[in-house]
Every structure is written in structure tokens, then in C-alpha cells.
Amino acid sequence: AQSVTQLGSHVSVSEGALVLLRCNYSSSVPPYLFWYVQYPNQGLQLLLKYTTGATLVKGINGFEAEFKKSETSFHLTKPSAHMSDAAEYFCAVSDQGGYQKVTFGTGTKLQVIP
């Protein structure tokens, strides 16, 4: 069984400050890891994903995440927050094999304060 834990259901940062959204996963097999973003009243869209290879993954809108196997973590960061980053962010994990069933975390709402 696989699971995802997102620490902090709400995170507030000042515009221009570092964004750090935490995600820890549990998986009995090597995982694929994802971050999705949901803007108000919209569906989810992929920010970035880790499959194999380089553990630092760059995504859209200046976000990046680092896969740390020893810490079972996949935290999302952005050096400087922008007002348009205000959204809900979901971490997700899937198996590498079979139908790659995806399990989502409970989400973190990011508030950016001007």
C-alpha cells in the first residue's frame, strides 16, 4: 500500500519569500511522485513529476522538488513567491508498475501575502 502525507493544510508566505510545501510518502516499491496544483474553481494540473534519474525535478512556474529516498520526502519549493502562486497543491504517489494507481495527499493551500 502507498500513502502520502502533506504537512500543513494551510501555508502562508509573503510575496517574494521562499515557498516550501512538505510531502512525505510511503511505498513498498520504488515510487513515481507528482505535484499537482489546483487554482480556485478549476481542475488539477501537473506541476512536476519524478520518475527516475535526477532527483531534483524542475516544473512549471519556477517550482522544483527534490526526491530524497532516505527521508521518503518530495518537498516542493520555489525561491520567490508570486501572488499568482496562491492555490492548493497536492502531492501524489504511484507505483512504477501495472496500472500505476495514484494516491493523492490531502492538499496544502498556499496563501501569498502582499
Place this chain on the structure above:
Amino acid sequence: NAGVTQTPKFQVLKTGQSMTLQCAQDMNHEYMSWYRQDPGMGLRLIHYSVGAGITDQGEVPNGYNVSRSTTEDFPLRLLSAAPSQTSVYFCASRTTEGVFGVTQYFGPGTRLTVL
């Protein structure tokens, strides 16, 4: 490509009524799924399909039915609506498998209120 489309965007039902949420995709994806999103609970999988004629249950299937007669369409039926089914429903599609991991494409959602 329109991607994943869902109708309706909003719906209000009375307890006991039935309805169908429509979902369609034009990306020829084999895998389609339905999720519900509730505050503080993330997305929970209701039902999924790995191809036309093949469906299976997710983690919260009770009270919902699905069918997959074509690759493009994957409707979700509420048999007898209950207030506990008040939620936002998302349909998603993706390729079945890939060495680079799958990316899910989500529809815009249907906001359902059951009174």
C-alpha cells in the same frame, strides 16, 4: 484538443434523486477515473476504467455506478443521491502505463449539492 470535459458544472439534487455526471476526453486515453474532493480529504478515487468495457471500484464506490461503452466517455451515475454525496467531482484521463510515469489530465469539475 478539448482535453477532458465534464457536464454539468453545477447541480443541486434532492435526496433520493438520481443523475448522471458526464465525462468525455478526446486524447484516446485508455484509463479514466472519477474522484471526489472534500475539504481536508484530498481526492478520493470512486471508480476507474482501464479501457472500454472494463471498470473497477476505487476506495469510495458506494452509491455510484459507472460504465465505459466507448474510449471517449465515462459517465458517473448517482443512484439515489444522499447529502453525504455533496462534493466536487473530478473526472481524469491518462495513458495506462509508461516508463516515464503517467500524467493525469483533469476536467474542470462538477459541484454537486444534495439537499
